Amino acid sequence: MKTIFVVGAGFMGSGIAQVCAQSGYEVFLMDVNQQALDRALEGIRWSVGKFSTKGFIxxxxxxxxxxxxxxxxxxxxxxxxxxxEAAIEDEALKLKIFRELDQLAPVHTPLATNTSSIPITRIARVTKNPNRVLGLHFFGPVPFMGLVEVIKGEKTSSEIFDLGVDFVQSLGKKPVKVRKDIPGFVMNRIFSAAFKECVELVNEGIVSPEDIDLGMRLGYGWNVGPFEIADNAGLDTFVRVGESMRALGEEHLVVTSDLLQSMVQEGRLGKKTGRGFYRYTQDGKKRKD
Ligand SMILES: NC(=O)c1ccc[n+]([C@@H]2O[C@H](COP(=O)([O-])OP(=O)(O)OC[C@H]3O[C@@H](n4cnc5c(N)ncnc54)[C@H](O)[C@@H]3O)[C@@H](O)[C@H]2O)c1
Structure with missing residues (x-):
């Protein structure tokens, strides 16, 4: 059976490790933080148990x-x-990780990044063989979301791109194929444009996050509202991705008010800290009070 090496055991890395294991792959889950690894394993155990009880596995x-x-x-x-690779959204860190992976991983092994914003070509540039570097942009929570963007960097070979598509399908997910490498790829650019407007409307006191989420569910058929998506993803990650998009010259897709930053400074990171735009119980359910 094939072996998958996942770098970063946070919200995304732990979910990616879980779906790989559920699909029969052997997995190494790596993080520099032992607590993150312990938390990830505990969460995976709980989630796989739930999937099993419901008959999904x-x-x-x-x-x-x-x-x-x-x-x-x-x-x-x-x-x-x-x-x-699903470590935090920090270009310098990702470049360092890819430099090392390029030395360590066998030459035939594809190197994928789950970055939300950084062009694959920029990451691939630090490797000796950029042909094998591609984007696999999972959506979170990974065990529940059916989509993965497969992104072709300028130097990604067609073989590696096709292997990426097959791999995503082997996990029971559907690929959206992104054939040109731009910051934020496709789905994040679209969401960022919408979310920027949502945050500005709330910040100006025009509407509440709850009403926007309701409106997007009932008016546009979204299953989950934009503020619920942001709380799930983690507002700290949103701020990092915004900073990265700004640095990449995509300011027009970045929230301009400092609402998100101030929420992060207060420790309101979303579901993972029990409070973001909404409040959550310990088992991650939205509180009604
Ligand atoms: N949160 C989302 O909804 C979402 C969706 C798609 C893509 N992404 C992208 O996935 C990546 C991870 O996001 P996340 O939400 O899981 O973040 P997270 O903060 O939950 O987890 C990141 C993990 O990376 C670890 N880390 C830090 N330095 C490391 C290193 N040198 N080596 C290995 N691990 C290291 C941290 O300890 C942490 O556990 C980011 O690039 C993010 O942009 C996030």
């Missing part, structure tokens, strides 16, 4: 979870058939 949950082995450095990427 056929295997015993412990078999699925046993496929995931944790690591605190990149060395085991030497045994990987796929590498997926």
């Amino acid at each position: 056929k295997e015993p949950p412990e078999i699925v979870v046993q496929r995931i082995v944790t690591a605190t450095n990149l060395e085991k990427s030497a045994a990987a058939d796929w590498v997926i």
Whole structure:
């Protein structure tokens, strides 16, 4: 069975590790922070248990979870058939990780990044073989969302791009194929444009986040409102992605008010801290009070 090496065990990395294990892959889940690894494994155990109770997975949950082995450095990427990087959205950090992965991972192994904003070509540039670098942009929460953007950098080979499409399908997800490498790719650019307007409308006191979410659900058929999406994703990640988009010259897609920054400074990061635009119970349900 093939082995997937996932870098970063936060919201996205833990979800990616879970769906890979559920699809029968052996997984190394790596993070520099042992607490993040412990939290990720605990969350995965809980989530796989729920999936099993609901009959969404056929295997015993412990078999699925046993496929995931944790690591605190990149060395085991030497045994990987796929590498997926999902560390924080920080270009310098991602470049450092890819420089190391390029040395460690076998030459045939595709190196994917889950970046939300940074062009694949910029990341691939630090590797000796940019042909094998591509974007696999998962959506969160990964175990529930059916979409992955597959992004072709300027130098990504057609073979690696096609392998990416096949790999995404092997996880039970549908690929959106992005054939030209631009900051924020496709889905994030569209969401960012909408979310920027949503935040400005709330910031000017015109409407509440609750009413925008209701409006987008009932008026436009979204399953989840934009503020619910932001709370799920983590407002700290939103701010980082915004900073990255600004640095890449895409200011027009970035929220201009400092509402998000001030929420992050107050520790209101979204679902993960129990409060963002909404308040949450300990098991992540929206509070009614
Ligand atoms: N949150 C979302 O909805 C979402 C959706 C799509 C893509 N992304 C992208 O996925 C990536 C991860 O986002 P997230 O929401 O999981 O963030 P997160 O903050 O939940 O997790 C990031 C993890 O990276 C770890 N990390 C930091 N430095 C590291 C290093 N040197 N090596 C390995 N791990 C390291 C951190 O300890 C943390 O556990 C980002 O690039 C983000 O833009 C996020």
